[in-house]
Amino acid sequence: VREGYDDMREVNLEDLKLEDPEVYRLLFQGNTTAVFQSESRSAKDLEKKLKPDCFEDIIALMALNRPGPLGSGMVDDFIARKKEQSQTGQGKAEWYFHPNLHDTLKSTYGVIVYQEQVMRIAQQMGGFSLGQADILRKAMGKKIFALLEKLKPQFLEGCEKNGHDVKIAEKIWKDWEEFAAYAFNKSHSISYSHISFYSAWLRCHYKTQFMCALLNSEDANSDKAQEYLAECKKMKIKVLPPDINKSSGNYSVLEEGVITTGLSAIKGVGEKAIESIVLMQPYKNF
Numbered sequence: 001v002r003e004g005y006d007d008m009r010e011v012n013l014e015d016l017k018l019e020d021p022e023v024y025r026l027l028f029q030g031n032t033t034a035v036f037q038s039e040s041r042s043a044k045d046l047e048k049k050l051k052p053d054c055f056e057d058i059i060a061l062m063a064l065n066r067p068g069p070l071g072s073g074m075v076d077d078f079i080a081r082k083k084e085q086s087q088t089g090q091g092k093a094e095w096y097f098h099p100n101l102h103d104t105l106k107s108t109y110g111v112i113v114y115q116e117q118v119m120r121i122a123q124q125m126g127g128f129s130l131g132q133a134d135i136l137r138k139a140m141g142k143k144i145f146a147l148l149e150k151l152k153p154q155f156l157e158g159c160e161k162n163g164h165d166v167k168i169a170e171k172i173w174k175d176w177e178e179f180a181a182y183a184f185n186k187s188h189s190i191s192y193s194h195i196s197f198y199s200a201w202l203r204c205h206y207k208t209q210f211m212c213a214l215l216n217s218e219d220a221n222s223d224k225a226q227e228y229l230a231e232c233k234k235m236k237i238k239v240l241p242p243d244i245n246k247s248s249g250n251y252s253v254l255e256e257g258v259i260t261t262g263l264s265a266i267k268g269v270g271e272k273a274i275e276s277i278v279l280m281q282p283y284k285n286f
Contacts, residue, residue, distance in 0.1 A: 011206075013198045018055040022204045023197060027052050033231045034214050035203060036196045037062055042070065050079050056107045057082070058197060062189040063113050068182025074111050081109035097172055098164065100124055112179055114186035115141055121172065126158035140176070140183040148180060208237055212259045215239075215251040220265050232259065242266055245282040249274045 030048040032038035038047065043065045052058050064075050085091045095110025096102045104120045105112065112118065118140060119133035128136065132154075139147040152173055159169035202210040211232050218225040232239050239251075240260045249271070250262040263274045 011202075013201075016198070016201055018197060020201060020204070023200045024053050026200055026204055027058070032200065032203075034199065034211070034228065036199045037065075037192050038196055038200070040065070046070075046075070050082065053086075055193065055197065058193045059186065059189045060108055060113055062192040062196065063184040063186070066182060066184070069113075072178065072182065074113075074179075078109055078111045078113070081111065085109060098125065098168055112175060113184070114189065115183050116186045118176060118179070118183070122155060125162060125164050125169065125172070126155040127162055128155070128158065137183075137185070140180040141185065143180060145180070148177065207235055208253050208256055208259060211235065211237055212251050212253050215259070216262075244277065248278055 026032065026035075027038075027047045028051050030044035032044055032047060037043065038061075043061070046061060046065050050057065050061065050064075052061060060078065063069070064078060069075050081091065081095060091106065091109055093099070096105050097110075101121060101124065104117055104124065108114070108117070112121075115137045119128075119130075119137050122128040122133045122136050123130070132151075135147070136151055136155075138144070139151065155173060156166060156169050160166050199210075211228060214228050215225060215232075218228065229239060236257065238258045240246075240254070240258065242261045242263050242265055246254060247260050247263045249264050251259055252262065254260050263269050263277060264271075269277075
C-alpha cells in the first residue's frame with residue numbers, strides 16, 4: 001500500500017468471528033479464486049453444492065474435496081443430508097448407525113468423515129482404549145489393510161460384549177473398510193480451515209489489498225499472475241499501468257478498487273533506478 005493511502009488498519013486474524021455472513025456468501029457462490037485450498041474447480045463446485053453456513057462445514061469441505069470422497073458417494077450423502085436437515089431442522093435417526101453415535105457424527109450429518117470419529121466410535125462401541133483406537137487410526141491413515149483385518153475381530157467382539165448388535169457393528173466396519181482409502185484427520189482439516197477462512201475474510205473485506213498482495217507474490221509473467229489480473233477485472237478492481245509519479249517498485253494500492261503496476265514491470269528498469277525514481281516523486285514535467 002502506497003504511503004498516503006489513508007485506509008490503513010491492523011487486523012488480528014485470531015480475533016475474527018467465524019460466523020461472518022459475507023465469507024459464507026462468498027463460499028456459496030464459489031468465488032474463491034486465491035482462497036487457500038478453495039481455488040480448484042472441484043472446490044468451487046463443492047462449495048456451490050454444499051452451501052456451507054458454519055465453520056464446521058468449512059472443516060468438512062477441506063476433508064471432502066479429494067478424489068476418494070468425491071468418487072465414493074459420501075459427498076453426495078453429506079450434501080443431501082445437510083440440505084434435508086436445513087429444511088426440517090433435524091437429522092434422521094437412521095443416519096447415525098446407533099443412537100449412541102449421534103453426538104460423534106452430528107456435525108457431519110451421520111457421514112464418517114474424520115479419523116477422529118472412527119477413534120471415538122471404536123471407544124464407544126468396541127471398548128477400545130485410546131491407544132488401541134490410535135492404532136486403528138494409524139492403520140486407516142497409512143492404509144495398512146493387514147492390520148485393519150487383525151483389528152476387526154477385536155472390534156466386533158467388543159461391540160457384542162458391550163451389548164451392541166453385531167450386524168450394526170459389521171455395517172460400521174464395512175463403512176470403515178471403504179473409508180480407509182481416504183481417511184482424513186480433523187485436526188489437519190481444522191488448521192487448513194482457519195487459513196481458508198482468513199484468506200476468504202481478507203478477500204471479502206480488503207479485496208484490493210488482498211489482490212495486490214497476491215499479484216506481488218507471483219512473477220509478473222506467470223500464468224498465476226495472469227489469472228489474478230483476470231480475477232481483478234471480475235472483481236471490478238482497476239489495475240493501472242506503471243505511472244512515473246504513482247508507482248513504486250511492485251504493485252501497490254492507490255485507493256479502494258485501484259492498483260497500480262510497479263515500475264519493475266518495465267523492461268530494463270532495475271532496482272537501483274526504481275529507488276532513485278521513487279525518491280524523487282512527484283515529477284513536475286518531462
